[in-house]
Amino acid sequence: MGERRVCSVSFRRDAESSERGARLALRGLRVAAKRGLWGVGRMLELFDATKTYTQGRRTVSAVRGVSLRVNTGEFVTIMGPSGSGKSTLMHLMGALDTPSSGRAVFQGQDLQAMSDRQRSILRRDRIGFVFQAFNLLPTLTAAENVALPLLLGRGGRRAALARAAECLDKVGLAHRAEHFPDELSGGEMQRVAVARALVADPDAVLCDEPTGNLDTANSRDILTLLSKLPEPGKRAVVMVTHDPAGATYGTRLVKIRDGLVEADEAVRR
Numbered sequence: 001m002g003e004r005r006v007c008s009v010s011f012r013r014d015a016e017s018s019e020r021g022a023r024l025a026l027r028g029l030r031v032a033a034k035r036g037l038w039g040v041g042r043m044l045e046l047f048d049a050t051k052t053y054t055q056g057r058r059t060v061s062a063v064r065g066v067s068l069r070v071n072t073g074e075f076v077t078i079m080g081p082s083g084s085g086k087s088t089l090m091h092l093m094g095a096l097d098t099p100s101s102g103r104a105v106f107q108g109q110d111l112q113a114m115s116d117r118q119r120s121i122l123r124r125d126r127i128g129f130v131f132q133a134f135n136l137l138p139t140l141t142a143a144e145n146v147a148l149p150l151l152l153g154r155g156g157r158r159a160a161l162a163r164a165a166e167c168l169d170k171v172g173l174a175h176r177a178e179h180f181p182d183e184l185s186g187g188e189m190q191r192v193a194v195a196r197a198l199v200a201d202p203d204a205v206l207c208d209e210p211t212g213n214l215d216t217a218n219s220r221d222i223l224t225l226l227s228k229l230p231e232p233g234k235r236a237v238v239m240v241t242h243d244p245a246g247a248t249y250g251t252r253l254v255k256i257r258d259g260l261v262e263a264d265e266a267v268r269r
């Protein structure tokens with residue numbers, strides 16, 4: 001009897017401890033996933049990246065050794081004084097440029113290891129860009145501007161315009177589809193640019209001073225729109241801005257000074 005009881009007690013203990021072990025392991029996995037270990041949620045990474053420009057005899061160190069990781073679901077705001085290297089950093093993250101040293105990695109792919117053509121395909125298919133000056137083509141309608149990245153690819157014109165209509169609807173501009181840029185307000189032009197950035201359903205949306213040419217009300221509209229884009233496991237947004245109010249829309253604020261990260265902190269809401 002006594003022996004059996006001992007056996008059943010020790011069996012129960014084993015079961016309890018293995019259940020506890022499994023629970024701990026699961027918790028570990030969840031923490032790892034949240035932190036982006038093992039590549040879960042990893043989107044953009046810089047490893048000690050530098051960028052030096054040479055003009056004649058003069059060299060400028062625009063980025064001087066930045067390590068940074070952006071995960072899916074994040075809306076990272078980058079702030080810093082003019083000339084501190086923010087745009088250069090964004091170009092490195094968006095495969096528009098490659099580092100002078102260090103590494104830039106997009107979804108685990110080393111950008112330097114790719115050819116120019118591979119990088120341009122990656123940008124076309126997986127990254128959406130929004131710039132301060134909207135960069136819309138004046139001779140194309142809003143719908144054609146949005147559809148342009150797809151029209152340059154292999155898909156048909158009709159499918160491209162249908163997708164453009166969806167994206168214009170998403171930014172609240174379905175009724176402006178046939179308007180030309182000079183018939184739109186600044187806020188509307190930037191919303192068209194956001195729709196264009198979304199047309200290929202990108203994994204990363206990179207914005208360089210997207211509210212730089214807008215008044216306060218239009219800036220807020222654009223920031224609200226951008227803040228809805230990140231999705232855990234799917235999409236991240238990175239925005240360079242001068243506007244301290246802009247940072248309140250993000251989930252994380254990275255401060256840059258003289259080509260280096262000065263601070264990197266979560267934004268409290």
Ligand SMILES: Nc1ncnc2c1ncn2[C@@H]1O[C@H](COP(=O)(O)OP(=O)(O)O)[C@@H](O)[C@H]1O
Pocket residue numbers: 053054055060061062080081082083084085086087088089
């Ligand atoms: N293509 C380039 N050629 C030479 N110098 C450049 C180039 N792009 C940027 N720079 C220099 O690099 C520094 C950082 O520029 P940038 O990244 O544009 O800063 P920010 O966006 O923070 O204003 C500046 O000193 C700028 O003049």
Ligand SMILES: [Mg+2]
Pocket residue numbers: 086087088208
């Ligand atoms: Mg800049």
